[in-house]
Amino acid sequence: MMEVADFAVKTLGPCRIDTPLLPLLNSRRQTYHSVDESDRVLFDDTASAITARGIPIEQLPGFEPAGPQRKIFFDPSKCRAGIVTCGGLCPGLNDVIRGLVMELSFHYGVRKIYGFRNGYQGFIARYGRSVVDLTPELVSGINEHGGTILGTSRGEQDSHEIVDCLERMNINVLFVIGGDGSLRGALDVAAVIAERGERIAVVGIPKTIDNDIQFIDQSFGFQTAFSVATESIRSAHVEAKASPNGVGLVRLMGRHSGFIACYASLGTSDANFVLIPEVPFHLQGDNGFLIALRQRLEQRGHAVIVVAEGAGQHLLSNGDGSGNGTDASGNVKLHDVGLYLKQKISDYFTANHLELNLKYIDPSYAIRSVPANPYDSVYCLRLAHNAVHAAMSGRTEMVVGRWHNRFVHVPMALAIRERYKVDPDGDLWMSVLEATGQARMFI
Numbered sequence: 001m002m003e004v005a006d007f008a009v010k011t012l013g014p015c016r017i018d019t020p021l022l023p024l025l026n027s028r029r030q031t032y033h034s035v036d037e038s039d040r041v042l043f044d045d046t047a048s049a050i051t052a053r054g055i056p057i058e059q060l061p062g063f064e065p066a067g068p069q070r071k072i073f074f075d076p077s078k079c080r081a082g083i084v085t086c087g088g089l090c091p092g093l094n095d096v097i098r099g100l101v102m103e104l105s106f107h108y109g110v111r112k113i114y115g116f117r118n119g120y121q122g123f124i125a126r127y128g129r130s131v132v133d134l135t136p137e138l139v140s141g142i143n144e145h146g147g148t149i150l151g152t153s154r155g156e157q158d159s160h161e162i163v164d165c166l167e168r169m170n171i172n173v174l175f176v177i178g179g180d181g182s183l184r185g186a187l188d189v190a191a192v193i194a195e196r197g198e199r200i201a202v203v204g205i206p207k208t209i210d211n212d213i214q215f216i217d218q219s220f221g222f223q224t225a226f227s228v229a230t231e232s233i234r235s236a237h238v239e240a241k242a243s244p245n246g247v248g249l250v251r252l253m254g255r256h257s258g259f260i261a262c263y264a265s266l267g268t269s270d271a272n273f274v275l276i277p278e279v280p281f282h283l284q285g286d287n288g289f290l291i292a293l294r295q296r297l298e299q300r301g302h303a304v305i306v307v308a309e310g311a312g313q314h315l316l317s318n319g320d321g322s323g324n325g326t327d328a329s330g331n332v333k334l335h336d337v338g339l340y341l342k343q344k345i346s347d348y349f350t351a352n353h354l355e356l357n358l359k360y361i362d363p364s365y366a367i368r369s370v371p372a373n374p375y376d377s378v379y380c381l382r383l384a385h386n387a388v389h390a391a392m393s394g395r396t397e398m399v400v401g402r403w404h405n406r407f408v409h410v411p412m413a414l415a416i417r418e419r420y421k422v423d424p425d426g427d428l429w430m431s432v433l434e435a436t437g438q439a440r441m442f443i
Contacts, residue, residue: 002043002061003061004059004060004061004062006061006411006414007043007061007062007063007064007410007411007414008411009064009395009397009398009409009411010395010396010397010398010411011073011393011394011395011396012073012199012200012201012394012395012396013073013199013394014073015069015071015072015073015393015394016071016073017071017072017073017074017075018070018071018072019068019069019070019071019072019392019393020076020107020108020109021068021107022070024068025068025070035065035067035406036065037065037067037069037070039065040060040062040063040064040065041062041063041064041065041403041404041406041408042060042061042062042404043060043061043062043063043403044060044061045404063215063403063408063409063410064408064409065406065407065408065409066386066389066390066400066406066407066408066409067386067389067407068389069389069392069393071393072392072393072394073201073392073393073394074172074173074201074391074392074394076108076109076110076392077109077111079108079110079112079172079173079392080110080112080113080114080169080170080171080172080173081100081104081110081112081113081114081171081172081173081174081175081391082113082114082115082116082166082169082171082173082174082175083097083100083101083113083114083115083116083134083150083174083175083177084115084116084119084120084122084123084150084174084175084176084177084178085097085119085148085150085151085152085177085178085207086119086120086152086153086154086176086177086178086179086181086182086185086207087119087152087154087178087179087181087182087207088152088154088179088209088368089146089147089148089152089209089368089369090207090208090209090219090220090221090225090368091146091209091220091221091224091225091368091369091370091371091372091373091376092207092220092221092224092372092376092377092379092380093147093148093152093177093207093221094139094142094143094145094146094147094148094149094371095143095220095372095376095377095380095381095384096177096205096207096220096380096383096384097115097134097139097142097148097149097150097177098139098140098142098143098381098384099380099381099382099383099384099385100113100175100384100387100388101113101134101135101136101138101139102136102139102384103384103385103388104388105135105136106136107388108388108392113133113134113135114131114132114133114134114169114171115131115132115133115134115149115150116129116131116132116150117129117130117131117132117150117151118150118151118152118153119151119152119153119154119155119178119182120153120155120156120157120162120182120185121153121155121157122150123157123161123162123165123166124157124158124161124162124165125161125165131169132149132150143371143372143377143380144371145371146369146370146371147369148177154181156185157185159185159188159189159191159192160192162189162192163189163192163193163196163198163200166189166193166198166200167196167198171200172199172200172201173200173201173203173391173392174186174189174200174201174202174203175203175204175205175387175391176202176203176204176205177204177205177207178204178206178207179206179207179208179213180208180212180213180415180416180419182204182207183204183206183213183399183412183415183416184416186202186204186397186412187202187397187412187413187416189202190202190396190397190412199394200396201390201391201394201395201396202396202397203387203390203391203395203396203398203399203400204387204398204399204400204412204415205220205383205384205387205399205400206219206220206399206400206401206415207219207220207221208222209221209222209225209253209260209367209368210253210254210255210256210257210259210260211257211259211260211420212255212256212257212259212419212420212421213399213401213415213416213419213420214414214415214416214417214418214419214420215401215403215408215410215414215415215420216399216401216402216403216410216415216420217401217402217403217404217405218379218402220372220376220379220380220383221368221372221376221380222259222260222263222376223373223375223376223379224370224371224372224373224375224376225253225260225367225368226259226260226263226264226267227264227267227373228363228366228367228370229250229252229260229264229267229363229367230264230267230268231363232250232252232264232361232363233248233250233264233265233267233268233270233271233304233306234268234270235248235361236248236249236250236270236304236359236361237268237270237302237304239359240302240303240304240357240359241301241302243302243357244301244355244357245297245301245302245349245354245355245356245357246301246302246303246357246358246359247293247297247302247303247304247305247345247356247357247358247359248302248303248304248305248358248359248361249305249307249338249341249342249345249358249359249360249361250271250304250305250306250307250361250362250363251307251308251309251336251337251338251360251361251362251364252264252306252307252308252309252363252364252367253308253309253364253367253368254276254277254308254309254310254311255277255309255310255334256277256310256419256421257276257277257278257308257310257419257420257421257422258274258275258276258277258278258279258308258310258311258421258422259422259428260308260367261274261275261276261306261307261308261311262274262276262422262428262429262431262432264306265306265432265435265436266431266432266435269435270304271304271305271306271435271436272296272303272304272305272436272437272438273289273292273293273296273303273304273305273306273436273438274306274307274432274436274438275289275305275306275307275308275311275312275337275341276308276310276311276422277308277310277311277313277421278421278422278423278424278429279311279422279424279429280312280314281311281312282315283315283344290344290345290348292438293305293345294348294349294352294354305341307337307338307341309334309336309337309338309364310334310337311337312337312340312341313334313335313337315337315340316335316337316340338360338362339360342358342360345358346358382407383400383402383407386400386407387400390409395409397411397412397413398410398411398412399412399415401415
């Protein structure tokens with residue numbers, strides 16, 4: 001159970017400098033849509049959950065609200081900032097970079113903003129990565145393009161060498177745009193900073209196309225990703241309907257969490273089966289998936305299957321679910337469940353002398369490399385604004401997120417404590433079952 005202490009955000013020290021945004025803050029009235037910096041955004045949002053705790057309201061766990069603070073820690077005229085993007089690509093990376101640079105430059109007056117190339121490699125001397133001088137002119141139009149102008153990489157780097165670089169360049173604030181592995185690296189960097197007695201703020205903007213980081217409602221780029229994924233599902237549906245016993249099989253991203261598969265399927269209402277990592281299934285037997293697929297084809301003549309990349313791993317590698325080693329970041333390399341299902345479905349229909357016209361679609365890299373849609377662009381900008389506000393006020397070892405539709409500060413350790421997953425007993429999965437009509441019996 002979450003406790004008040006879990007939500008405490010670290011700071012570098014007392015804030016004594018008036019924020020440049022003070023005129024804007026002084027003109028703002030207190031309303032339901034604004035949260036004062038002295039308030040909290042409660043963790044629980046139901047009466048039953050709050051009542052079950054049985055404690056006074058001041059002891060209820062809650063997040064520190066994000067937004068500009070009246071007093072800040074860093075003197076903007078003397079502050080130097082660094083930005084790094086890590087891990088896989090995701091729609092909106094350039095939007096976040098642009099938002100950070102614009103907010104730091106125009107609203108706080110920070111004059112030196114550096115971009116580090118190719119993730120954490122950009123801090124390490126032996127890689128020889130050049131540093132980018134990020135200016136408003138340079139970033140003004142980058143939000144129109146996918147990817148990241150800073151490049152990215154995977155894999156751990158020495159935290160002491162990273163802090164050496166920060167010290168050499170006199171950087172006061174580091175913004176890390178990355179997923180759980182990148183945020184773990186940021187925590188290690190912050191620990192070294194603390195050991196050395198330095199005052200450098202480390203603030204994260206969580207990036208995960210799978211939407212699998214806790215306490216951020218939805219990750220940036222996620223809406224773009226599942227919106228693009230719906231096009232592949234729609235194409236699979238057209239292909240499936242065009243042939244007798246037509247089957248469209250679409251493999252989408254989602255190593256541990258099936259959010260993209262769920263939302264993309266709901267976005268088209270064309271999917272008949274959705275397979276995700278959180279809900280195990282089996283292929284054979286009277287209640288197996290293959291029988292359910294056969295029955296669907298007998299009844300309607302076509303079917304669309306959407307499978308998340310991490311689904312069904314228990315069926316592969318002799319049933320032990322082990323992968324193909326690990327990548328540079330230490331992530332298990334998953335077996336390709338899409339190709340596995342394609343083969344198993346084909347074998348089953350061949351063995352039973354049944355006609356099958358199966359089309360396999362895997363749009364993964366096309367999805368993650370596109371520019372952010374307007375919704376995600378807005379979200380990226382607001383995340384960037386709030387990250388700057390937090391950093392300039394001396395917050396550190398934290399990420400900006402959104403909880404119950406309000407922007408909040410989340411301690412990094414809490415954000416990466418456990419992975420955010422689809423709840424098989426929650427309303428999202430219930431909606432998927434209702435929309436697809438897939439039977440619970442084989443899952």
